[in-house]
Amino acid sequence: MPLHDLQIAMVEMIHSHTSACPEKLDCKRLDLNEAERAWLHELSESKGFQVTCDVQKWWRKARLQIAAPLTLRLLERLQLQALVEEYICATPCRSLYFVPEAMAFKTFICEHTADPLLQALTVFECALKAIHEYRLSPVSPMETNSNRCRNFSVVIAPMSQLVEFPAAPEKLLCALILNQPLPTVDGAHPVLVGPGVKKYWRAATAMEKGVLHQCATPQSLDSLLEKGPHNIRVVERLVSERALRLV
Template sequence: MPLHDLQIAMVEMIHSHTSDAADNMDLNRLDLSAEERTWLHALKASKGFKVTCDVQKWWRKARLQIAAPLTLRLLDRLQLQALVEEYMRATPCRSLYFVPEAMSFKTFICEHTKDPLLHALTMFESALKAIHEYRLSPVSPMEPSSNRCRNFSVTVAPMSQLIEFPAAPEKLLCALMLNQPLPNAEGPHPVLVAPGVRKYWRAATTMEREVLHQCAAPQPLDSLLEKGPHKIRVVERLISERALRLV
């Protein structure tokens, strides 16, 4: 009767109790004695177990407040606060770290709402959180104009995202921070999030947007530049900002 399996069982019981996964919990794979299974079954009705579950639920809400404060503010403004409780019930806690929680919350929000402003903001915030937590190593000093790079392909780099806001992101952030009316949709506002960008984000130009879309899958550098030789400076800048990488 390994202690490790007993600990796993207790953790899974807590996670299932705080989500809709209770019916899916299966402890048969664990090496538990009959006495341990009886004790675990009785544990569910104890006051101590309920307190532990309440603490875990409180901590998860606090983790969301740290991982996605702007998204939570916008949910409040859109009167969609109930989505937070729905998320916690539908999605078992898989990690105690902020980035996995932010990514999981982003996926849930994008799957359960159609508001383009909310989609853009939750993608933006989770991308920034990932960059802040997982700093990348310095980029290679090679530039696309170098002869050594002519046989390389170029693709979107890890932690880099192009996010289409339906309104100016500056207006949205100001509205959330200062409790002002939310901006109206006024056409696409492409925003680049990348580790090498100052403050990690900035507005993207039309040409940068085109290049990033082209490089969603690896593109031979020569072929990319043949289609538009004027793109060389754009590609150089995006590589220097770690939005693109040579492969």
């Protein structure tokens, strides 16, 4: 029994048994003989195998509890906690690390809910978790008095993003932590999340929001200045916080 094919078969068996739509394992493409396939079938019906599947589910839920505790708390407040089980069943385990699990969970939540508070919070919390595991790389400050700066372009930096909250984020976080009533939706509250930002996040100004949207693709400094003469100060600040990078 080739070890590689055996491992593939057992992983797919776990995925099949933990899925909301279990499918019969197709071993035809694997280098396994009839006796080995029969053994795998017997294994799939054993109590020990079921325990293995249950442990994987438990560990994935534990990862979410560590990676996105406030998102899970908001799901409970909204009586949507069943989405966690639906996510586990619908999304196979592709990694043992926290960030990939959090990213997959964020995608699932954003695709399966329309609540604006929940969508903003899960994106925000997932971004923070990714930043915690991100090694900062040195970024040179912009030389504001140098003409050669105009030869640069700037683009939003890796791990940085703008999150639009529909209510004041500090009110939402306090409500979840202190078990207070959730804030009402009252308009856009842009938040900058980035590895160079103090404590990793802060409120973003309207001008910063505009610059960050423009810099979703590389923008020359000249083009940014044409759209607003004060943009250079905003760009300097965002580059110093590693929210934008020079290219």
